Amino acid sequence: MKGLIKRSHGNNGSITLKNRWPKGIGLSQVLPEFRHDMDIAFDHMRRNMQAMWSKPTMTWPALDVQEDEHSMTIRVDAPGVDPKNLDVELSGNLLTIRGARESQRKESTGSFRYQERMSGSFYRTVPLPDYVDAAKVEARYDKGVLNIRLPKVPGHGPRRITVSS
Template sequence: MEALIRHSAASFLRTESRIGFAFPTRLDLSETDKSVVAKLDVPGMDEKDIDVTIRSGALVVTGQREQSSEEKAGNYHRMERPFGSFRRVVPLPCDVAEERIEARLNKGVLTIDLPKAVQPHARAQKIAVTPSLF
């Protein structure tokens, strides 16, 4: 059963701009028994423009969309399509198996599958009891 993770946007989801305008990236974060799934809207971006990392228990997604030279030279009356860079930092609700993370970009939606880390079962270990010398 899939559970939706809901938190206050101000609490941990941040979009930061480095160049140009803040590029708006909407995010859905869900969790199943086996993984956490993040979906971000990144319209008009290519795989080479996006970087996905795990740092200190958080998913960090950065990217940059350049304004084309054709748009800069045009005689526009209105320009609403965003450009610039973004950085999203999303604390993860559990440990993930970093070596099995997959990120796919399809039709402007970046889907990141973060498999949960398998916790090793606690093994029983016999502890020897020795007599005290005192």
């Protein structure tokens, strides 16, 4: 980042505010250039951050949370995970899903040509609203998807509030 902003000026090296600018160059001429450098720097930073956020590690395994009148459903992508290695834990109003997936490397003698799939241990936490009945939680693993269903306490839950004028 530093290297992008710093720019050689004439024979004097980097820009400093005191007497390094050649005579006759005012701030108005330097500012657009500085701005251009800043634009490059920010653009660079933005792309780095985008790359960081889009890394699959951040959202692996993927998860959906859905809600209807009667229940809340959490679906977790867990292909190839042995259900024995899946742990669903409830602590206070925080639901934690832990698991692990073995790398193919352990099962095969072949060598990798491509490796895109994540392996290793993972966990995700989901904060639960206080209107679900955590005692009645059900979890089921089917076709590589972990389904967790939490029924709602009848009579509790989001209400629509009428705004009067």
